[in-house]
Amino acid sequence: MLEKLKEEVYKANMDLPKYGLVTFTWGNVSGIDRESGLFVIKPSGVDYDLLTPDDMVVVDLNGNKVEGKYNPSSDTATHVELYKAFPNIGGVVHTHSSWATSWAQAGRAIPCYGTTHADYIYGEVPCARCLEGKEFEEYEKNTGLLIVDLFKDKDYEAVPAVLCKNHGPFAWGKDAHEAVHNAVVLEEVAKMASRCELINPQVKPAPQDLQDKHYFRKHGANAYYGQGNK
Amino acid sequence: MLEKLKEEVYKANMDLPKYGLVTFTWGNVSGIDRESGLFVIKPSGVDYDLLTPDDMVVVDLNGNKVEGKYNPSSDTATHVELYKAFPNIGGVVHTHSSWATSWAQAGRAIPCYGTTHADYIYGEVPCARCLEGKEFEEYEKNTGLLIVDLFKDKDYEAVPAVLCKNHGPFAWGKDAHEAVHNAVVLEEVAKMASRCELINPQVKPAPQDLQDKHYFRKHGANAYYGQGNK
Amino acid sequence: MLEKLKEEVYKANMDLPKYGLVTFTWGNVSGIDRESGLFVIKPSGVDYDLLTPDDMVVVDLNGNKVEGKYNPSSDTATHVELYKAFPNIGGVVHTHSSWATSWAQAGRAIPCYGTTHADYIYGEVPCARCLEGKEFEEYEKNTGLLIVDLFKDKDYEAVPAVLCKNHGPFAWGKDAHEAVHNAVVLEEVAKMASRCELINPQVKPAPQDLQDKHYFRKHGANAYYGQGNK
Amino acid sequence: MLEKLKEEVYKANMDLPKYGLVTFTWGNVSGIDRESGLFVIKPSGVDYDLLTPDDMVVVDLNGNKVEGKYNPSSDTATHVELYKAFPNIGGVVHTHSSWATSWAQAGRAIPCYGTTHADYIYGEVPCARCLEGKEFEEYEKNTGLLIVDLFKDKDYEAVPAVLCKNHGPFAWGKDAHEAVHNAVVLEEVAKMASRCELINPQVKPAPQDLQDKHYFRKHGANAYYGQGNK
Numbered sequence A, B, C, D: 001m002l003e004k005l006k007e008e009v010y011k012a013n014m015d016l017p018k019y020g021l022v023t024f025t026w027g028n029v030s031g032i033d034r035e036s037g038l039f040v041i042k043p044s045g046v047d048y049d050l051l052t053p054d055d056m057v058v059v060d061l062n063g064n065k066v067e068g069k070y071n072p073s074s075d076t077a078t079h080v081e082l083y084k085a086f087p088n089i090g091g092v093v094h095t096h097s098s099w100a101t102s103w104a105q106a107g108r109a110i111p112c113y114g115t116t117h118a119d120y121i122y123g124e125v126p127c128a129r130c131l132e133g134k135e136f137e138e139y140e141k142n143t144g145l146l147i148v149d150l151f152k153d154k155d156y157e158a159v160p161a162v163l164c165k166n167h168g169p170f171a172w173g174k175d176a177h178e179a180v181h182n183a184v185v186l187e188e189v190a191k192m193a194s195r196c197e198l199i200n201p202q203v204k205p206a207p208q209d210l211q212d213k214h215y216f217r218k219h220g221a222n223a224y225y226g227q228g229n230k
Helices: A003-018 A076-085 A096-105 A133-150 A176-199 A208-218 B004-016 B078-087 B098-104 B133-150 B177-200 B208-218 C003-018 C075-087 C100-107 C135-149 C176-199 C210-220 D003-018 D076-085 D098-106 D132-148 D176-199 D208-218
Strands: A027-033 A038-041 A057-060 A065-067 A089-097 A161-164 A168-173 B026-033 B038-041 B055-061 B066-067 B089-096 B159-166 B170-171 C026-031 C037-039 C057-060 C066-069 C093-097 C161-164 C166-172 D027-033 D038-041 D057-060 D065-067 D091-095 D160-164 D167-175
Touching: A003 A038, A003 A089, A003 A176, A027 A076, A027 B089, A038 A076, A038 A176, A057 A076, A065 D091, A076 A089, A076 A133, A089 A176, A096 A161, A096 A168, A096 A176, A133 A161, A133 B208, A133 C075, A168 C075, A176 B177, A176 C100, A176 C176, A208 C066, A208 C135, B004 B026, B004 B038, B004 B089, B004 B177, B026 B078, B026 B177, B038 B078, B055 B078, B055 C210, B066 B208, B066 D038, B078 B089, B078 B133, B078 B170, B078 D132, B089 B177, B098 B159, B098 B170, B098 B177, B098 D176, B133 B159, B133 C037, B133 D208, B159 B177, B170 B177, B170 C100, B170 D076, B177 D176, B208 D003, C003 C026, C003 C093, C003 C176, C026 C075, C026 D076, C037 C075, C057 C075, C075 C093, C075 C135, C075 C166, C093 C176, C093 D076, C100 C161, C100 C166, C100 C176, C135 C161, C161 C176, C166 C176, C166 D176, C176 D098, C176 D176, D003 D027, D003 D091, D038 D076, D038 D160, D057 D076, D076 D091, D091 D176, D132 D160, D160 D176, D167 D176
Parallel strands: none
Antiparallel strands: A027 A038, A027 A089, A038 A057, A057 A065, A089 A168, A161 A168, B026 B038, B026 B089, B038 B055, B055 B066, B089 B170, B159 B170, C026 C037, C026 C093, C037 C057, C057 C066, C093 C166, C161 C166, D027 D038, D027 D091, D038 D057, D057 D065, D091 D167, D160 D167
8 A cells, every 4th residue: 555655654764864964863754645634654663774665554545544553753744744735745854853843942943054055945944933822732633733833824845944943944845855954954953054154143034045046046937957958 | 791782882983983973083972781880981092093892891780890901991980970870861971072062171161052052952951060179180071960960950851961061072862873873963963053152242042932942843743753663 | 278277277176175165056256268369267156066077168358158068157257358358367156155255244354463474465355345326236246347356456465365345255376276275275264364353352454574474475486384495 | 113003003093983073084093113213194185985004104303214105194293393303102193183273263261160070180171272374384393382482380280182283183192092182172172161161151171170180090009990909
C-alpha cells in the first residue's frame, strides 16, 4: 500500500540526520497521496539507524492509523491540520533543529536579511504564539490549528516554514523531499540571521525589491534559475 | 564478573565520543548492579580508542576497587555518592561537554526555554555551588555530597542532570545508556538556551503548563510518546 | 574544448562542499582561458553529487553559452564583469558560506584583526552596497559592475574578495583553485573576526606594520614563505 | 638522522588536522633532541595530505638547516627562541586554531573559568603584546623573544601555552605529542571561556583553591589522575 510514497517518505526522513537536523528521534517527515487522502509518516520514537521503508505508518486525514506495525509520530495530528488547510502541499516536516529551535524558544520571527532567505522564503519566517490553558488538552492538533490561523492572511506556498514558540519549526513543500529541503534552508537562514545580528545589532531586513527579485528569480512564470527553462 | 554490565558500561562510554561529548579522556560513565551493590566504571585516563569492555573497573559503594587491572576514574567518589543517595538510578555520567560546561563555568542554572528541554528535564537544570576551603580535601566525594544536598528538595528522576559550578555536568538515568542519553540532551539544551538568549536577551522560560504537558507526554502513567503504549 | 580547464574548474567546484562552503547548490566557481577569452563555469542548480567535468559550461565574455548541455550558473553575468575588469585574475567563486554571508547580511566590511587575514588579504574585506531600483533589472550584471566600481581605487590582487550587502561573498585568484582557496580564507577570517568582537567589543584592527609585514612575507619580490625561494 | 624523532614530529603534525586545529598549512610542530641540540620541524607550506616523515627538516639552535629537502617552517626562529629559553620542553606547536586565535586577535588573556582549564594550565593563558616598529625586521625571532620575556616571571611548565596579540597561539610540552595535546586543550578552553562570558557577562575566574586542587591532582608528587600511580 502506497509503497512508492513510503520509500519517498523514508528517504526524506533519512535526510534529517544526513543534514544534521536531528538528535536521536527528534524529527518526523510525512508525505501525502492527495488522491486517496492518506499520508505516510515516520513511526514514533524509532531510531533512524533502524528505520526501514516498511516501518512507515499510513494515516488518514482524521489522524487514524490505516496501516503499519508501529504508532505514527506523536506529532501526527499537527501534520493532519496542515494537510487539511494547505491543499497544495505534499510533504510536512517537524524537527528540533538547533538554530531554528533557538529562534522558536526566543519567540521571534526570523527577519529576511539576505538572498539566501529570499530565494526560498518570501518575507520573515513567522513565529506562532505558545499554546495556553485548555489548548494543551489536544496539544498536537491545536499546534496545527494555530499555524493555520497564523497563515490565514499569508501565502503558505511563498512562506513554507513556521516557528512555534517554545517548541520548534515546521516546514512543508510540494512533497516530502521539498519539505526537508525547506527545513535545511530554514536552519541555515536561522543560523546566519543570529550571527548577522551579533555582527551588526542595528541591522535592518533586506530591501523589499531585493526580496522580490530573488524570490521571483526562482519562483513563478519568469523564473530562470536552474535547468527548468532550458 | 558482571560481564554483561561491563559490556553495557563500555558501550555507554563509547557513546561519549560518538555524540561529541568528550575531548581526550574527559568523561566517564558507570552503571550499577543494585543486587550486589557493585558498580562498573571507566578506568582513569585511558584513551577511548584503546578501551575494551575488559578494561572496565568494578567498584563497591565504599569506592574500593573490587576487580580490574586499572585504577577507576578519578571521579569515582562522586559516582558513589550519587548511587547511595538516588536509589532508582542505574547509571551516572560525567563529561566536560562544551556547552554544558560553559553554563557550569558561568555558574548559572539552565532555564527551560522549550519543549526539547521539557521533554526530558522538568524545570531548570540546577547549578551546584563551587566547593570551598576544606571541602577540597575530599574533592570528588564532596562534589557528590553537594549535588545530593542540592537535590534534597528536588526530584532526581524528573531532573536527571546537574551542573557543578566552575567544573562541568553530571547526568544520570535508569541505566548507563539512559544516563548518556540525558547527557546528550543536556548538551543540546545548553547550546540552544545560550543561542536563544543571544537572539532575545529578554526571553522568559516556557510557560509552566507547556512544561507540564511535554514532560508528562513522555513520563508517567499517561505517556503516549514512542511505542510503549502500543 | 578546454578539457583541461573544465577538469580544473570541476575540481575547484568540488572543493566547495569539501571545505564546507556550500549547502545544496549555493555556490559556483569559474576559470578563464585568457587566450581564447572563454571561461568555464558550473551549470546552474546541478547537485554537487552528480557533477562531472563534462557538465561544465563554456561561456564567452558577452555571457553567451559557447558549449555545454546545461545552462550556466545564474551568476554568470557577475563572473563576466569581474573577468573583464580584473585582467590578472583567472578564477572567480561565489558562495553563500555561512560566516562571510553573515557579515554581508550585516552590511559590514571585515576588519583585519590579525595575521590570518593579513597573510592573504591586505586591509579590510570591503562590502559593496545593495543594488536598488532599476539596477535589479539586470541583477547579476549590476552586481558585477558594483564590485568593479568599489575596486576602482583598490588593488584587486591584494584584496581578492568582496562582500555584497544582503547577499554574500565573491572571491577570485590567479586560477579557479586559488579563488576557492581565498574563499576558504575569507570564511575563516569572517568567523574569527566575529568571535573576536564578542570577546573584546573594543577591539581595534591590527597595526598597519603587522599587516604590511605579513602580506609581504607571502607576496611580492621578498616573499619567503613556502618552498618558492628554495 | 634522528629518524625516530622525525616520525614522532610527523605524527604530532598530523594530529593538527585530526583535531581540527588547522586550515590548509597554517600550523607547525617541532620536537627537539636535547643531546645533539638539533630539532625537527615541519617544512614550510607543504600540504598535510602530502606530508611524510622524510619531509621533516632538521634544524640547529641557530636556526640553520642541517638536513632536509625542504625549507623549514617560516616560524622556525620562534621555535628556536622557545627551545633556548625553556630547557625542559621537548616540543613546540604553532597554529591559527579558530578560538585561540580569536582571543589573540582580541588581545586578551584567557581567564581560568573552570577545571578543564585548571587541569592543564595554571592560571590564565597570557597574551603577549603585538610587535612594533623595528621588531618586525626579525619578526619570527622577536616573536619568540617576546614570549620568553613575558614568561620571565612565569612558570613555563605550569603554563604551557601563550597567545600572541593579532596573531595566534603557541603551545609546548615535554615532547611534540604533549605540545599538540596542550594546543587542543587551549582551543577547547578558549571556546568555553568565550561562551561562558556570553552566558554570564559578570562571570569571575574560578576560585584559587579550585585551580590549585585541579592542577596538583594531575601534576607534581601527589598527582593521582590516570594510571601513573598504579
